[in-house]
Amino acid sequence: MAIDKQPTGYTKIENKNGKCKITVYVQNLIKEKGPYVCYLIDTTKNPLYTARLGEVPVDDTGRGEIWWEYREDNVADTGLNVDKFNVSTIVVESEETSFPLVGYVGKERASFKDRFVVKREQQKNLKKRLKLKLKLKMKF
Numbered sequence: 001m002a003i004d005k006q007p008t009g010y011t012k013i014e015n016k017n018g019k020c021k022i023t024v025y026v027q028n029l030i031k032e033k034g035p036y037v038c039y040l041i042d043t044t045k046n047p048l049y050t051a052r053l054g055e056v057p058v059d060d061t062g063r064g065e066i067w068w069e070y071r072e073d074n075v076a077d078t079g080l081n082v083d084k085f086n087v088s089t090i091v092v093e094s095e096e097t098s099f100p101l102v103g104y105v106g107k108e109r110a111s112f113k114d115r116f117v118v119k120r121e122q123q124k125n126l127k128k129r130l131k132l133k134l135k136l137k138m139k140f
Contacts, residue, residue: 007062007100011038011088015072020082022075023067024056026090029100031058036100037093038066040075040085043110047117049084051076056090086110093118 009026024038036056042049053076058064073081087110090101099113 007090009090009101009103011040011103013082015082018072019069020072020075021067021069022053022082023065024053024088024090025063025065026056026058026101027061027063029058029062029064029090031060031062033092033100034058035093036064037091039089039091040082041087041089041112041116042080042084043087043112046115048112048115049078049080050116051078051080051085087112091116091118 005028007026007028009024012023012025014021014023022038022040026036029036034055036058038053038056040051040053053068054066056064056066068076070076070082073079075082075085086105086108088103089099092098092100097116097118099116104110
């Protein structure tokens, strides 16, 4: 994978018979900087409404693809309809949250990064993963 290439990708949402399938494809990500997590966000609300879809597995070439299926009116157990979300983003949940990829619905580019918060339960899991990574690095 060429490190000088910009990350790219897409989120595709298909609705049919009250269900939605959300497909995410990414490329040119650096596997070691992950894990990478996909979120859908409604930036019109304050605080933001977020749906944490899950981790996007990235291979050694920097590519990843995954899909999730939900009821159209309850994406990721949020109780929100899929059409309420106007941003799809790939997030690195670390000490300093970063957003290597962001996609918007329509032409408006709503700001949200300064309002994005990783939930407490996810922060606990993050701290465990960071400790494990640190231990693994120390062993080598």
